[in-house]
Amino acid sequence: MDLVDAIENEDENPIDTYRRAHHITRSLGNKVALDNDIFQELLPEILTSDNNRLFNFGQGLAYGSANPQQTWCKFCEQLSTLEDSKRKYGVIGGFLNALSELNADLSDILLYEAVKDNTLAAIYPWLQTQVEIGIQDVERLKKSLELGKAPILQYVHLAYGRVHESIGDRELCELLKLISSKEGGFPVSIEILLMRLHGHSDLNKLSDTIISYGQELVVDYQFSREDRKAASIDYKLATIIKSCFAGKSAQEKAKVLCNNIFHSFTSNHIFWMDYDHVLDSLSTQQPEVFLDIFLGKSINSELDYRIRETLLEQSILSRIDEKIIINWCEESKEIRYPIISSALVPFHKKEDSNSPQWTPLALKIINNSPDPMRVLDNFKLTLRPRRWSGSRAAIMQNNLSLILDLKKHYNPLIAKWAGKEEILFEAEIRSDRESELERERKLNERFEW
Numbered sequence: 001m002d003l004v005d006a007i008e009n010e011d012e013n014p015i016d017t018y019r020r021a022h023h024i025t026r027s028l029g030n031k032v033a034l035d036n037d038i039f040q041e042l043l044p045e046i047l048t049s050d051n052n053r054l055f056n057f058g059q060g061l062a063y064g065s066a067n068p069q070q071t072w073c074k075f076c077e078q079l080s081t082l083e084d085s086k087r088k089y090g091v092i093g094g095f096l097n098a099l100s101e102l103n104a105d106l107s108d109i110l111l112y113e114a115v116k117d118n119t120l121a122a123i124y125p126w127l128q129t130q131v132e133i134g135i136q137d138v139e140r141l142k143k144s145l146e147l148g149k150a151p152i153l154q155y156v157h158l159a160y161g162r163v164h165e166s167i168g169d170r171e172l173c174e175l176l177k178l179i180s181s182k183e184g185g186f187p188v189s190i191e192i193l194l195m196r197l198h199g200h201s202d203l204n205k206l207s208d209t210i211i212s213y214g215q216e217l218v219v220d221y222q223f224s225r226e227d228r229k230a231a232s233i234d235y236k237l238a239t240i241i242k243s244c245f246a247g248k249s250a251q252e253k254a255k256v257l258c259n260n261i262f263h264s265f266t267s268n269h270i271f272w273m274d275y276d277h278v279l280d281s282l283s284t285q286q287p288e289v290f291l292d293i294f295l296g297k298s299i300n301s302e303l304d305y306r307i308r309e310t311l312l313e314q315s316i317l318s319r320i321d322e323k324i325i326i327n328w329c330e331e332s333k334e335i336r337y338p339i340i341s342s343a344l345v346p347f348h349k350k351e352d353s354n355s356p357q358w359t360p361l362a363l364k365i366i367n368n369s370p371d372p373m374r375v376l377d378n379f380k381l382t383l384r385p386r387r388w389s390g391s392r393a394a395i396m397q398n399n400l401s402l403i404l405d406l407k408k409h410y411n412p413l414i415a416k417w418a419g420k421e422e423i424l425f426e427a428e429i430r431s432d433r434e435s436e437l438e439r440e441r442k443l444n445e446r447f448e449w
Helices: 014-033 036-046 054-064 068-080 090-102 104-116 121-128 135-147 152-159 169-181 186-198 208-219 232-244 248-266 276-285 287-294 305-314 322-330 333-342 360-368 372-382 392-408 412-448
Strands: 347-349 356-358
Touching: 014 036, 014 054, 036 054, 036 068, 054 068, 054 090, 068 090, 068 104, 090 104, 090 121, 104 121, 104 135, 121 135, 121 152, 135 152, 135 169, 152 169, 152 186, 169 186, 169 208, 186 208, 186 232, 208 232, 208 248, 232 276, 248 276, 248 287, 248 305, 276 287, 276 305, 287 322, 322 333, 322 360, 333 360, 333 372, 356 360, 356 392, 360 372, 372 412, 392 412
Parallel strands: none
Antiparallel strands: 347 356
């Protein structure tokens, strides 16, 4: 069914064209509603068509219908004769939308009936989003969840088109708790909450109800590779953490969350790349808690290799203010300085060149540690690339400058360490360069053959 798809005017503003198309489509619907024979003829087609203007056509049908309840019944009768895969609901969505303005009581009755209707119950949550949602509508959504006739994914429609904005925070959170308690409902609740948070440009204005529920939702999440859906769940959880886990009031929940993730890591249920955005958000929102849980549980100053690799790969500690890190280390110098040095990338590139330089935090850790040799031995490991392109020897030659810088250190023990490591590092560079030349020679010989 073609509905004014060819009305574009090159001289007309696209917005005006869009509005004019909507007006014409509604007018057509209004006229069809006045002619029962034409309506009956078109009914099978408008309930099986994907035309994106059918919503407006349905609005026009509502405006022109002398008996909207009877029109609705005809929709339902026709839909019941169609296979599920062939049913299209755009026209009844538009009809219900307009009817809610013309006769709110009738649209309310039709929605109550839809919750239990054999044909419409499966799409009731979407139908509900076609009208402004009030308190009574939330109760009806709860009833729909209780009956379980609609697939849980149908409720995700509450996230889009700003339809959730008419629902109060308390009522929304109650509804989301019910959704998340159903099988497959957790990602649906996350999506709806995420859209709610996007609607608040000023996070300081979030209600305690939303913040508390956001914390509860993330804490209840089961971190595992099986539950992970590509990278999206990581990003979504991280966004909720940024919004709901700031400040001292969130510390206790943050401890529970960090412990959950820690145990998932150390039990090999997840890998570092699975939830790197989550870790990044936690490190910035609750840095002290993050350090206590992920680094403070280490035994004998040895950091669990899985946690170490995670922190190094993502340079996560670089997001934490260096004063917070130093203060944390100072609480137990002998243990914490070696631990932090094993999880920190201690250098970065100079702004005006490709040469590396020690970060201010790394130098403070070296200077403050009661055992700078252990710290330096940990830092030394990061000077050797584990993954690289091109020449490993060239990269190490570049990083050698970091060791040379320490030869001038005021602490003679550190200067002596640097002199010794310079010799070892240069020997390793020579060995790498010889290996690279040998591989290149063999490769060239193969090409010559």
